[in-house]
Amino acid sequence: MSDWGPVFVAVVLFVLLSPGLLIQVPGRNRFIEFGNFQTSGVSILVHSILYFALICIFLLAVGVHVYIGSWVISWIWLFYGLEFYHERARETMVEWAPVLIGVLLLVILSPGLLFQLPGNSSHVKFGSFKIKGKTIVVHTLIFFAVYAILILAVGVHIYTG
Template identity: 65%
Template sequence: MSDWGPVFVAVVLFILLTPGLLIQVPGRNKCIEFGNFQTSGASILVHSILYFSLICIFLLAIGVHMYLLHLSTMADWGPVVIGVVLFVLLQPGLLFQLPGHNRQLEFGSLKTNGKAIAVHTLIFFTLYAILILAVHVHIYTG
């Protein structure tokens, strides 16, 4: 039986914490900026720490699961580690942006837009679901 809880939590956090969509900390000109569709290495680092903290709370402390049976009482760090790594690597504008502002694919622009966030969210969802639900990547700790 597949647990969709980590996938749901990871995708929602990816969307909400993408720098520049709702909030950017630190912003380009202020400590906090809202809806500026900009990003930077510093804001990706801050948002990644927030992502890590929140995904740990939801998956490990609260234990959000979406299936009928709870199969294990051990902490599974797999969804956390995979979520954080994908969160960083798939931030629009950091490594790449699809679609870009001037071309279909841009590299290292540190800018984003609504379409790029949607496309990167779909890529995040697909990769996360494959790794968690199909490949069954788990890192258990006692």
């Protein structure tokens, strides 16, 4: 069984922390703006730092794991000292690939920074720093596909410790 926990956490954080969708820190006119559908380089940097902190908490400190069985989705939260349904005991080495790939994809796929699919007036727009609802959906699907392929199918691993 594959561990879908990192994919689930990364995609949810991507949607929640996409600058301009729900919240933008710093905003264009205020420190915090809600739902303005615009972004900037500084806000992408701030949101990337928040993403890094939250994904480290969920994947490394708490250890969120989701195993999808034949008909049942089982949620397993691994705290230090408590282990439920884990194939092997925790090692001293830390897996950084889900964290680093998630942060890198957040920066690359932040709508409006490098590109926007679909754009406002064309199919692809580059560096517009404006987003819309369809753009978030398309970029989230791309994020999910690339992240799942790299973490689950290819099995990229970066260990420290």
